[in-house]
Amino acid sequence: MKALLCHQFGLPETLTMSDIETPSPGPAQVLIKVKACGVNFPDTLIIQDKYQFKPELPFAPGGEVSGVVEAVGSEVKHVQPGDKVFALTIWGGFAEYVLADGHKCLPMPEGMDFVTGAITMYTCGTSLHALKQRANIQAGETLVVLGAAGGVGLAAVQIGKLMGAHVIAAASSDEKLKLCKASGADETINYTKEDLKTRIKDLTDGKGADVIYDPVGDQYSEPAVRALAWEGRYLVVGFAAGVPASIRLNLPLLKGASVVGVFWGAFAQKQPKESFENFQQILEWIKSGQLKQNIYKQYPLEQGAQAIRDLMDRKVIGKNVVVI
Structure with a gap:
C-alpha cells in the first residue's frame, strides 16, 4: 500500500511517499x-x-479517518467488513489502509459522506x-472563542450557539471573521487590529466573558484571562501559535476563575460512555444540518505534506482534508 511517511522528525517537506506492506488487524483492531x-x-x-504521543519511526501522520472496513480482529463485533466507519487513529491516516483500535472506530450514520466523517x-x-464537561457552559452565558476560524474554533462557535451561549468569535482577519459570523457568532473581534x-x-458591558475557549495560546492568553468574568472558566485547548502561554496565577485568584485543561483524547479513552453520548449529540446536530464545518481544501495523498504545511502557515479557514 502507499503511505506518506515520516522517516525522520522534521517539517512537512521531509515526508515521503512510500510503498509498505498492508498491516493485519490484531484481535481488538479494525483494518x-x-x-x-x-x-x-x-x-x-x-x-x-x-x-504527547510518540510513534516509532517510520510512521504516517493523520489522526482521524473515514473509510470502509477491510478486516476485523476476533474480538471486534460492532463493525464488519464492508461497513462505512470513522475512527480516531492518532497517527497512520495518510495511507491507503490504517489500523484502528476497535473502541475508537464507529459506524458512520446513513447519509454521511466520507469527507464529513473524517x-x-x-x-x-x-x-x-x-x-x-469542562466548562459546564449554561444558556445565556458569554463564550469567547479564540482562533475561531480554525477547525476546533468553528466547531466551538457552532456548538456554543447550539448550547445557548452568546458567542464572541476572535480571529486574525476580517475574512476569517466573516465566516465565523456566517457560522453563528453574535459578535466578532479581530485581535490583530483590536485590543x-x-x-x-466592551462587548460584555464590562462584565467579562464567562467562558474563554483558547486553542491558540502565546500572546493572547493573558489578555483573555484578564477579560474573564467573576467565576469565569478559561479553557486550555491547544497552542496553535506555537508557544504555551505563561499566566500569572494572581489573575484567576482575583476573579475566582478556573483554568481548565481540555484533553479530549484522554477523555474519550478514560470516559468512553460520556464520550459516546457526546457523539450521539454531535451526529444528531450534523444530521439536522445544525452543525457543519467549512472545508477549506481537499488534497490527494501525494499532497498531504502541503496540507500540513498550509495548516502550519495558518492559511486554513475551517478544515482541510486528505482524500485517498
Missing part, C-alpha cells in the same frame, strides 16, 4: 481502507516529535467536551 483523513494541529506536532471526531469531539481584553469588556 480500514481509508477514503479521507482530516488534517489537524496535532499532525504538525507529531512529525516534529513535539506531541473531520468530525477531533474538532467536534474536542469542542463539545470542552464546553459541556482583545478591551473589546471583550
Whole structure:
C-alpha cells in the first residue's frame, strides 16, 4: 500500500511517499481502507516529535479517518467488513489502509459522506467536551472563542450557539471573521487590529466573558484571562501559535476563575460512555444540518505534506482534508 511517511522528525517537506506492506488487524483492531483523513494541529506536532504521543519511526501522520472496513480482529463485533466507519487513529491516516483500535472506530450514520466523517471526531469531539464537561457552559452565558476560524474554533462557535451561549468569535482577519459570523457568532473581534481584553469588556458591558475557549495560546492568553468574568472558566485547548502561554496565577485568584485543561483524547479513552453520548449529540446536530464545518481544501495523498504545511502557515479557514 502507499503511505506518506515520516522517516525522520522534521517539517512537512521531509515526508515521503512510500510503498509498505498492508498491516493485519490484531484481535481488538479494525483494518480500514481509508477514503479521507482530516488534517489537524496535532499532525504538525507529531512529525516534529513535539506531541504527547510518540510513534516509532517510520510512521504516517493523520489522526482521524473515514473509510470502509477491510478486516476485523476476533474480538471486534460492532463493525464488519464492508461497513462505512470513522475512527480516531492518532497517527497512520495518510495511507491507503490504517489500523484502528476497535473502541475508537464507529459506524458512520446513513447519509454521511466520507469527507464529513473524517473531520468530525477531533474538532467536534474536542469542542463539545470542552464546553459541556469542562466548562459546564449554561444558556445565556458569554463564550469567547479564540482562533475561531480554525477547525476546533468553528466547531466551538457552532456548538456554543447550539448550547445557548452568546458567542464572541476572535480571529486574525476580517475574512476569517466573516465566516465565523456566517457560522453563528453574535459578535466578532479581530485581535490583530483590536485590543482583545478591551473589546471583550466592551462587548460584555464590562462584565467579562464567562467562558474563554483558547486553542491558540502565546500572546493572547493573558489578555483573555484578564477579560474573564467573576467565576469565569478559561479553557486550555491547544497552542496553535506555537508557544504555551505563561499566566500569572494572581489573575484567576482575583476573579475566582478556573483554568481548565481540555484533553479530549484522554477523555474519550478514560470516559468512553460520556464520550459516546457526546457523539450521539454531535451526529444528531450534523444530521439536522445544525452543525457543519467549512472545508477549506481537499488534497490527494501525494499532497498531504502541503496540507500540513498550509495548516502550519495558518492559511486554513475551517478544515482541510486528505482524500485517498
